[in-house]
Amino acid sequence: MTGIDMTDRSIAVKRQHRPVGRIVLRRLAQAPIVLLIVSAAVFWLVQIVPGDPGRVALGQYATPEQVAQWNADNGLDGSILERYLGWLGGFVTGDWGTSLAYGEPVRELVIERLLNSVFLGVYAFVLTALIGIAVGLWQAFRAGKRSDRALTMSLVSLSSTPEFAVGTLLLVVFAVFLRWFPVHSAIPDDASIAARLTVTTLPALTLAAATVGYVARMVRAGTIETLRAPFYRTAVLKGLPRRRIVSAHVTRNSLVPSVAVLGGQFAYLIGGSAVVETLFSYPGIGLTIVEAAQKKDLILLEGAIMVTALASLLVLLVTDLVYMALDPRIDLSQEQRV
Numbered sequence: 001m002t003g004i005d006m007t008d009r010s011i012a013v014k015r016q017h018r019p020v021g022r023i024v025l026r027r028l029a030q031a032p033i034v035l036l037i038v039s040a041a042v043f044w045l046v047q048i049v050p051g052d053p054g055r056v057a058l059g060q061y062a063t064p065e066q067v068a069q070w071n072a073d074n075g076l077d078g079s080i081l082e083r084y085l086g087w088l089g090g091f092v093t094g095d096w097g098t099s100l101a102y103g104e105p106v107r108e109l110v111i112e113r114l115l116n117s118v119f120l121g122v123y124a125f126v127l128t129a130l131i132g133i134a135v136g137l138w139q140a141f142r143a144g145k146r147s148d149r150a151l152t153m154s155l156v157s158l159s160s161t162p163e164f165a166v167g168t169l170l171l172v173v174f175a176v177f178l179r180w181f182p183v184h185s186a187i188p189d190d191a192s193i194a195a196r197l198t199v200t201t202l203p204a205l206t207l208a209a210a211t212v213g214y215v216a217r218m219v220r221a222g223t224i225e226t227l228r229a230p231f232y233r234t235a236v237l238k239g240l241p242r243r244r245i246v247s248a249h250v251t252r253n254s255l256v257p258s259v260a261v262l263g264g265q266f267a268y269l270i271g272g273s274a275v276v277e278t279l280f281s282y283p284g285i286g287l288t289i290v291e292a293a294q295k296k297d298l299i300l301l302e303g304a305i306m307v308t309a310l311a312s313l314l315v316l317l318v319t320d321l322v323y324m325a326l327d328p329r330i331d332l333s334q335e336q337r338v
């Protein structure tokens with residue numbers, strides 16, 4: 001039995017004894033505590049934002065009595081603890097209130113915008129993963145050469161460029177001059193998948209440009225480490241085809257340290273794309289948070305941030321599961337006790 005087979009067999013044995021279900025249950029049990037802390041912090045921070053929602057909604061000519069009555073009708077009077085408990089109870093039971101700016105139920109509005117951000121995030125994530133992994137592998141097999149150093153400097157420069165600068169450049173070139181894509185990324189209600197992809201291409205490329213360099217560097221480092229491992233030299237000495245070695249052994253092992261990075265980037269692509277969504281007028285959760293803050297729509301702002309936090313927790317949980325699937329030797333239950 002070869003060294004590679006013995007390694008694979010030992011990994012399979014460890015996989016059988018790994019408490020994956022217990023890890024998932026622990027993470028799910030921790031999620032409500034994290035969300036409760038996030039909800040309290042968000043609610044308190046939102047309340048101290050300058051401006052009176054009633055004054056913003058009714059205008060500067062409304063009397064103080066009218067403003068006070070409007071705030072009372074919308075549950076914005078009373079102490080901050082009373083308002084927090086009332087909002088939290090409604091959020092848990094599914095009554096997220098009505099948006100003060102749009103006049104629509106917050107739950108339907110937030111879920112719709114979140115799905116738009118998920119679509120954009122998945123698109124950008126696929127671009128980031130495909131380009132980052134391919135570039136990282138290519139660099140690893142040419143480590144130290146001029147092409148590797150030149151590409152590393154280019155990726156670092158691209159990652160350091162602000163998103164609004166990259167997005168503006170893409171808009172000017174591909175939307176204004178070439179007219180390949182629309183300037184505004186508004187999504188029609190009856191848009192097909194092809195139409196959605198066309199509308200979201202420029203925002204997705206902008207998000208991918210900010211993250212692909214980091215992913216490529218992680219893949220490059222992981223691949224170089226794998227190429228120095230004993231099992232790689234054993235496979236080469238056995239005369240296995242290089243394509244098979246790369247696909248079966250190098251790629252999988254080099255991706256292990258990159259999975260956590262990709263998971264964190266995906267969480268960012270969903271909830272942290274406010275700048276890109278604002279630049280392209282894309283109706284996602286990031287743009288919703290910005291507009292809600294500008295219009296002092298506290299109910300919509302709180303709901304949007306809470307849903308974004310929940311989505312990020314789910315993404316990180318899935319990342320941990322994929323991380324363990326790629327490398328069964330990793331035991332996250334032990335990490336929790338450290």
